[in-house]
C-alpha cells in the first residue's frame with residue numbers, strides 16, 4: 001500500500017512508520033513541520049515521491065519538496081497515494097482531510113481536532129467508510145459498533161486513565177507544573193495530547209469525535225475512568241448487555257487496524273493473558289476534578305463552529321501552560337471564557353470554520369494578555 005504520512009516525526013507518525021516497515025508499505029509522501037535530523041533520516045529511508053516541511057532548510061536529491069499552506073493537501077492528493085495517515089496536530093489537519101475524503105481516498109485519521117472541527121462536513125466521508133479512526137478508543141468502538149444496528153446501541157463508553165494528575169488532591173491541582181502533567185501513566189504521546197489527558201480535555205474532545213464518527217447523540221456517549229486502559233471502549237445494547245474491546249495500550253494496533261481495514265491484521269499485537277487483566281477497575285469521572293467534560297459536551301451539543309473554537313483555544317491554553325504563562329488550573333477556565341464569547345455559526349462551511357479557528361486563537365491571546373477587548 002502507498003501511504004502519505006502527515007505528521008511523520010510525531011508520536012503517531014513514528015508509530016505509523018514502524019507499522020509501515022512491518023507491513024512493507026511504501027511511504028510515497030511525508031510531512032512534518034520542521035526539517036530536523038529525524039525528518040531527513042526518514043526522507044533518506046523512505047525516499048518519498050514528495051515531502052513537505054515549513055521550518056528548516058535542505059532538499060533531498062530525489063522527490064519533490066512542497067511547502068506552504070497547501071502542502072499537506074497536495075500530499076494527501078498525491079496521485080500514487082492509496083491511504084492518507086493524518087497525524088498532524090490541530091486544525092491544520094482539516095484541509096487535507098476534507099480534500100482526501102472528497103477525492104474518495106481512505107484516511108486513517110488520528111487528528112481529533114480536525115475531525116471535531118469538520119463535524120457535519122465529514123458526514124458523507126463517514127457514511128462512505130472513508131474516515132477510519134486511529135484514536136485507540138474510537139478504533140475499539142469502530143470494531144464494537146461494526147454491523148450493529150444503531151437503534152440497538154443504548155450507550156457507547158470510552159475509557160480514560162484519568163491522566164497524570166488523577167490521584168492528586170483536588171486542592172493541589174492548580175499547582176501542577178508542566179513536568180507533573182506531562183507524566184502520563186500509560187501512553188507516550190505528543191505534549192498537547194498529554195496535557196489534554198491531564199485536564200481530560202482530550203477525553204471531552206474524544207466524546208465529540210465519537211459523536212462525529214458514529215453519529216450517536218452526546219447523551220448516549222459516556223466516559224469512564226479505567227486506570228490500566230486495557231479496555232478501550234464499551235458498547236451497551238438496549239437489552240442491557242455490555243460488550244467491551246480489550247487490548248494492550250499500544251497505538252500500533254489501531255494504526256495497523258486502520259491501515260488494514262476491513263482486513264484484520266494478523267499478529268499486530270501480543271494478545272492479552274489473564275495476568276494482564278487482574279486490574280479491571282472503573283470509576284465515574286469527578287465533575288469537580290474534570291470540569292472539561294461538561295464544557296466539551298456543551299460545545300459538542302451546540303455544534304456548528306463551537307468545536308473548532310474549543311480545540312483552537314485548547315491549543316493556545318496548553319501552549320500558555322507549557323511556557324509558564326498560566327497555571328494548570330487556568331487552562332479550562334480560559335477555554336470556557338472564549339467559548340462564552342463565541343457567536344456560533346450553525347452550519348459552517350470550511351471558510352467559516354477557518355475564521356472561527358483564527359478568531360478563537362486571537363481571542364485567547366487577548367484574554368491571556370488580560371484585555372477584555374473583543
Ligand SMILES: NC(=O)c1ccc[n+]([C@@H]2O[C@H](COP(=O)([O-])OP(=O)(O)OC[C@H]3O[C@@H](n4cnc5c(N)ncnc54)[C@H](OP(=O)(O)O)[C@@H]3O)[C@@H](O)[C@H]2O)c1
Pocket residue numbers: 006007008009010011012013031032033034035072086087088089090092110111112113134135136187188189190191192193251
Ligand atoms: N500520540 C498519541 O498516542 C495519539 C493518540 C490518539 C490521537 N492522537 C492525535 O494525533 C494527532 C498527532 O498527535 P501526536 O501525539 O503524534 O503529536 P506530536 O507528537 O506533536 O506530532 C505531530 C506531528 O505533526 C507535525 N505537524 C504538526 N503540525 C503540522 C503542520 N501544520 N504541517 C506539517 N506537519 C505538522 C509535527 O511536526 P514537528 O514535530 O516538526 O512540529 C509532528 O510530526 C493529534 O491530533 C492527537 O490528538 C495522538
